[in-house]
Amino acid sequence: MNPKPNNQYRILIVEDDIASRSLLSSYLSKEGYFILETEQADDLCERVQHEQIDLVLLDINLPGKDGLTLTRELRSVSSVGIILVTSKDDEIDRIVGLELGADDYVTKPFNPRELLVRAKNLLWRVRDSQQARSSETNNNHQWCFEGWSLDANKRLLTSPAGESERLPEGEFKLLASLLSAPGAILSRDQLMDAIHDREWTPNDRSVDVMVGRLRRKLGDNPANPHFILTAHGAGYMFAGEVN
Numbered sequence: 001m002n003p004k005p006n007n008q009y010r011i012l013i014v015e016d017d018i019a020s021r022s023l024l025s026s027y028l029s030k031e032g033y034f035i036l037e038t039e040q041a042d043d044l045c046e047r048v049q050h051e052q053i054d055l056v057l058l059d060i061n062l063p064g065k066d067g068l069t070l071t072r073e074l075r076s077v078s079s080v081g082i083i084l085v086t087s088k089d090d091e092i093d094r095i096v097g098l099e100l101g102a103d104d105y106v107t108k109p110f111n112p113r114e115l116l117v118r119a120k121n122l123l124w125r126v127r128d129s130q131q132a133r134s135s136e137t138n139n140n141h142q143w144c145f146e147g148w149s150l151d152a153n154k155r156l157l158t159s160p161a162g163e164s165e166r167l168p169e170g171e172f173k174l175l176a177s178l179l180s181a182p183g184a185i186l187s188r189d190q191l192m193d194a195i196h197d198r199e200w201t202p203n204d205r206s207v208d209v210m211v212g213r214l215r216r217k218l219g220d221n222p223a224n225p226h227f228i229l230t231a232h233g234a235g236y237m238f239a240g241e242v243n
Contacts, residue, residue: 009123010034010052014041014067015059015085020108024057024085027112028119040064045073048080055123058102060086060093068093068100075101079155079169081122085110098209101168125169143179144243145227148218150175157217165217170195174210178228178238187235211236 011028015021016039025035041047042064048056056074060067067084074082084097087108094105103125104118141152147160155172158164167175177186177194186194191207211228214220218227227240 008034009054010036011055011057011119012036012038012041012047012051012053013057014038014044014062014070015057016040016062017059020059020085023112024115027116031116033119041070044070045077048074048078053080055081055083055119057083057085057119060084060097068096071097071100071102075168076166081119081125083115083118083122095205095209098206099213103170143176145179145182145240148240150179152176159219167217170206171210171214174207175214178236179242182238182240182242185231185234185237191235207236 011033013021013024013028013035015024015037018039021037021039025037029035036051036053038047040063041058044056044058044065047053058067058070062070065073067086071082071084074080082102083104083106084093084102085106085108086093097105103122106115106118143150143152149158150156150167150172151158152172155167155169156164157167157175173195174191177191188207195207195210211230212222215222215225215228220227225239227238229237229239231237
């Protein structure tokens with residue numbers, strides 16, 4: 001399928017600093033993207049759905065709801081791409097942002113060209129995930145394991161008690177990859193390729209963060225997990241019984 005033209009992608013910039021917002025808007029507009037701007041976004045979830053946003057560039061420090069709160073709320077209802085932008089060069093904020101469901105994280109001052117590359121990669125991933133969901137709808141695939149189920153159509157993880165939760169795109173792809181190869185060790189490299197997140201580096205902890213989130217949702221004790229095991233120095237393995 002031909003790539004989607006840039007002018008068909010809609011990017012929402014949520015930034016209260018007018019200089020930063022203008023820089024982002026100007027640079028991305030020159031690349032042909034359709035840009036929307038706001039200095040605060042307490043109604044972010046509604047805007048993303050109603051205005052068909054593909055990517056949100058979200059500042060952490062905002063008046064009203066902060067960026068981390070908005071990330072958590074948005075990720076619970078949408079698989080839209082999220083890149084957090086902040087002046088804090090803080091490891092804790094970066095990890096918390098990823099734990100809450102952000103796809104990427106950049107700090108000010110940022111290189112506009114680098115941010116553009118990250119935005120392009122994420123938009124391609126969003127496009128690919130939409131195509132994959134369309135294909136999965138036709139396949140109607142579902143994994144079942146020890147009372148749990150994962151529905152590929154809706155990315156729904158259902159517990160033995162019948163409680164369901166829609167997984168973010170990255171978590172779904174990671175768990176689906178593990179479920180597709182039970183008992184096999186998948187390296188971080190393989191898992192990063194599977195989730196189509198972005199180019200990764202040896203210090204990238206995205207996979208580890210997602211594994212931690214999945215373990216909590218599956219009720220796995222990280223000190224003694226039952227489903228997702230760590231193969232130290234090698235990667236991760238799904239140890240549960242898949243039907």
